[in-house]
Amino acid sequence: ETGVTQTPRHLVMGMTNKKSLKCEQHLGHNAMYWYKQSAKKPLELMFVYSLEERVENNSVPSRFSPECPNSSHLFLHLHTLQPEDSALYLCASSPGTSDLLVQYFGPGTRLTVT
């Protein structure tokens, strides 16, 4: 266990549904990340929050909406997704300063959009 948990672990949703992914870190880190991992493609950074402020928004479609209510919790709200959004969504955290960039990943949520 890395100290980063994600729920749910698996999610199947229709294109008209609204769902949320949850991430929680128990490491006292200041930065949290959302990544998308599709087969045969590199990890794609989606969002970064540092001290609850969004510091990176990597041209992600508006159907993905992040929320960071505090430094331990991160959400990804999903609505009107497309089948090509099916992927593994990984949350990660890091201590947050520029010299401490090692990221600790959660187990991921396997998302299938039907």
Add this chain to the structure above:
Amino acid sequence: QKEVEQNSGPLSVPEGAIASLNCTYSDRVSQSFFWYRQYSGKSPELIMSIYSNGDKEDGRFTAQLNKASQYVSLLIRDSQPSDSATYLCAVNNGGGGGFKTIFGAGTRLFVKA
């Protein structure tokens, strides 16, 4: 040009051999370099980090960095079947507040018993 490039493999080595994994990156100002291991169906976990030119050793793993050639490698000595996984190279250039780490697509390693 891909920002972080790795051979997708699979790289197949016999048990006990040295596995050599290579990575090139395009941004010359990159400052921090990482190797993550990802088992099938699992999330990435850090193996090594390296920040300056040269070699860094940790047990059976050695990371090598050559900033002039924009090249970073990972050597695994005495490879074991349990080392079979996908190895992700990751690079951070310190921009964007230091939070933007770019990952390669990974090299699949298969260690034959």
